[in-house]
Amino acid sequence: RKLTILSTTLIFMLCYMGEAKAQRSSKRPNIVYIMSDDHAYQAISAYGHGLNQTPNIDRLAKEGLLFTRASVTNSLCAPSRAVLLTGKHSYINGKIDNEAKFYWSQDNFAKILQANGYQTALIGKIHMDGLPEGFDHSAVLIDQGEYYQPNFIINGKKQQLKGYVTDLTTDMVLDWIAERDTSKPFCVLYHQKAPHREWLPALRHIKQYSSNTYPEPATLFDTFEGRGTAAKTAEMSIASHMNWAGDNKVPPTMMDELGLQEHMQWDKAAYNNNLARMSGTERAAWDSVYQPIMDNFKAAYPKMSSKELLQWRYQRYMQDYLGTVAAVDDGVGRLLDFLKEQGIDDNTIVIYTSDQGFYLGEHCWFDKRFMYEESLRTPLLIRYPKEIAAGQRSDALVQNLDFAPTLLDYAGIKAPKDMQGSSFRRLAAGRDSHWRDVVYYTYYEYPSIHMVKRHYGIRTDRYKLIHFYYDVDEWELYDLEKDPNELRNVYDDPAYATVKKNMIQQLKKVRKKYKDSEQNDLHYLPKGG
Ligand code: SGN
Ligand code: CA
Numbered sequence: 009r010k011l012t013i014l015s016t017t018l019i020f021m022l023c024y025m026g027e028a029k030a031q032r033s034s035k036r037p038n039i040v041y042i043m044s045d046d047h048a049y050q051a052i053s054a055y056g057h058g059l060n061q062t063p064n065i066d067r068l069a070k071e072g073l074l075f076t077r078a079s080v081t082n083s084l085c086a087p088s089r090a091v092l093l094t095g096k097h098s099y100i101n102g103k104i105d106n107e108a109k110f111y112w113s114q115d116n117f118a119k120i121l122q123a124n125g126y127q128t129a130l131i132g133k134i135h136m137d138g139l140p141e142g143f144d145h146s147a148v149l150i151d152q153g154e155y156y157q158p159n160f161i162i163n164g165k166k167q168q169l170k171g172y173v174t175d176l177t178t179d180m181v182l183d184w185i186a187e188r189d190t191s192k193p194f195c196v197l198y199h200q201k202a203p204h205r206e207w208l209p210a211l212r213h214i215k216q217y218s219s220n221t222y223p224e225p226a227t228l229f230d231t232f233e234g235r236g237t238a239a240k241t242a243e244m245s246i247a248s249h250m251n252w253a254g255d256n257k258v259p260p261t262m263m264d265e266l267g268l269q270e271h272m273q274w275d276k277a278a279y280n281n282n283l284a285r286m287s288g289t290e291r292a293a294w295d296s297v298y299q300p301i302m303d304n305f306k307a308a309y310p311k312m313s314s315k316e317l318l319q320w321r322y323q324r325y326m327q328d329y330l331g332t333v334a335a336v337d338d339g340v341g342r343l344l345d346f347l348k349e350q351g352i353d354d355n356t357i358v359i360y361t362s363d364q365g366f367y368l369g370e371h372c373w374f375d376k377r378f379m380y381e382e383s384l385r386t387p388l389l390i391r392y393p394k395e396i397a398a399g400q401r402s403d404a405l406v407q408n409l410d411f412a413p414t415l416l417d418y419a420g421i422k423a424p425k426d427m428q429g430s431s432f433r434r435l436a437a438g439r440d441s442h443w444r445d446v447v448y449y450t451y452y453e454y455p456s457i458h459m460v461k462r463h464y465g466i467r468t469d470r471y472k473l474i475h476f477y478y479d480v481d482e483w484e485l486y487d488l489e490k491d492p493n494e495l496r497n498v499y500d501d502p503a504y505a506t507v508k509k510n511m512i513q514q515l516k517k518v519r520k521k522y523k524d525s526e527q528n529d530l531h532y533l534p535k536g537g
Contacts, residue, residue, distance in 0.1 A: 036126075036419055037392065038356040039195040040181075040343065041411070043092070044336050045085060045133055045204040046376065047362035049387040051333050059222055059368070060330045064341030065389065068360050072391030073400040073436055079467070080408045082450055083364040083376045083383040086110065086135040088408055089199075093117060093142070095412030095427030098450055099528045103136070105453035110136040115424060117412035118142030121195050124421055129184050132177045132199030139164050143197075147180050149173070153201040155208035155332075156285040172210045174202045174332070178339035182346050195415070200339065202332040203366075205374075206254045208282055209331025211290060214297045217331035221323060227493055228322060229315070230371040234496045236482045238461040244367070244375040246325060247318045249458070253279035255374075256324045257298055258305065266309055322369050329368070357392040357418055361408070370493070377460035379449045379474050380494050384467065392418075395437040404443045405467070406432050428522055445469060448518045452532055454478065464524070466515050473511040477529060485511060 050057040054069035055076075068074075080088050082098045090103035093116035103110040118128045119142035129145040133153050140146045147162045158173040159166060169176050181198045188194050209217060232240045243249045252258045252268045253275045260276035262268075270276060286294060305320065312320065340360065347353040365383045367373035376383035388406065390396060409429035416423045417431035434440035450464040465474035465484075472494070474484045485499040485508055498504045519525060 036193040038193050040358045042198045042360045044200040044362050046366045048366035048368050050368050052387050062337040064337045068389035068391045071398045072396050075388040076403045078388035078406050079384045080364045080386050085363050088363040091408050092411050095429045104532050112138050112141040116142050127192050127194040129196045131180045133201045174335035200336050202336050203329050207328035207332050210335045211293045213331045213334045218327045222326040225369045227371050228369050237480050238476045243459045244373045246321050246372050251275040360389045362386045375458050379465050405447045448522050466518050
């Protein structure tokens with residue numbers, strides 16, 4: 009009899025354990041969506057460009073999947089965020105540029121997750137006015153935000169925090185996860201301001217990064233032959249449009265002594281305002297590293313050729329930019345360790361991406377906006393051990409348009425029909441290899457800072473077709489296989505006549521498929537333009 013009782017108990021226990029396991033495996037996953045601002049894939053060591061080390065972001069590549077050709081549909085901050093939220097192209101969600109109003113009243117994937125029992129939070133940069141809708145908790149920067157002692161709007165209330173923005177953002181994400189209701193799944197949008205201009209690294213990183221020397225990109229001295237008006241007239245050159253004080257950290261007084269011109273009238277003010285946010289001890293630590301660099305520069309300046317000057321400015325740019333990336337990487341490390349400590353690392357999808365790519369001196373540029381590769385593409389890594397095998401790479405043409413439907417899919421929710429992206433869940437799991445073979449891109453913020461002309465276009469596996477319009481009517485065609493740096497526009501090359509014809513046809517089809525048109529282009533032109 010004892011034996012029967014024992015075996016019944018054993019069977020009961022086994023059944024219970026089995027059920028618990030089944031329940032656990034059917035538990036909806038948590039989502040941590042990490043998006044930094046202006047983080048070029050060239051500045052993530054897993055992408056293999058040899059500029060810097062990002063050991064923590066690289067963990068996502070090691071333990072998950074890295075997309076080599078992920079792209080955005082509009083390479084600018086707020087429009088990219090609107091696409092993320094809505095799963096719709098800019099001309100549909102209305103947020104075509106950083107100025108246009110974003111209507112929070114429209115549907116977004118966070119609202120849908122929330123309605124389906126997810127706890128949701130938005131922490132960091134969103135760059136859109138109004139109280140974010142779809143989030144139980146929000147702590148967002150105002151506009152671009154600040155690096156030191158930043159102002160946040162926490163659930164509608166403005167509050168200045170003490171510390172460094174990248175670390176504070178990470179702290180708030182971890183605190184929110186720690187305090188969550190553990191009976192429900194969660195989704196947090198963890199949006200870093202860094203490495204956005206004007207690149208102020210954390211004090212713990214300035215010494216190391218400012219003493220590094222970085223390899224120059226092959227096109228640093230690009231002369232723009234073989235390209236059109238748009239590339240030639242853009243104002244994002246390290247040599248001519250980068251700011252001496254705000255960007256390169258040459259003190260305004262030294263600018264005057266050396267006769268350096270302010271390119272933007274707010275340059276000196278930006279420098280002063282950024283550094284004025286530091287406490288006395290922070291400022292002293294900062295100056296102890298930057299002052300000697302500037303003193304050396306002042307001594308060398310009179311004998312520097314324009315080439316040497318550009319090289320110096322490129323190094324200064326990389327030192328500060330990559331310095332800010334270091335704290336972003338630290339944050340990813342803290343997050344991954346924390347998820348493990350909490351015992352939820354297996355059931356949490358971690359995505360790392362940026363709101364767009366960025367130029368790190370390619371074509372002598374900084375900034376983004378263009379449909380050329382460095383700014384069209386964006387880093388994308390994803391870890392979800394339950395479905396995604398470790399160490400995978402994919403060159404599929406996924407886009408930020410796909411995030412909303414993909415995240416809903418992971419949560420077991422069908423995406424609304426009017427979302428224009430597709431879920432890449434099956435693709436990421438290696439269960440399906442079908443994917444789109446062409447991506448569509450639009451850009452509108454012109455005339456405006458950096459003066460990148462309005463354009464739209466498509467990219468396929470091998471080719472790219474771009475139409476610049478408004479105050480020009482120019483077409484560009486690139487053969488990315490033969491010309492990966494996009495230095496030769498072959499639109500008028502007879503050897504590409506057939507390719508050109510096919511690409512024009514494809515562009516027409518794609519515009520129709522995504523409901524874009526010349527009427528839209530005209531509708532969004534500047535008023536009176
Ligand atoms: C600021 C920057 C620009 C940048 C835009 C948009 N200048 O105006 O260089 O292109 O933001 O960036 S700054 O000197 O004020 O930093 S975005 O990432 O928000 O789209
Ligand atoms: Ca950005």
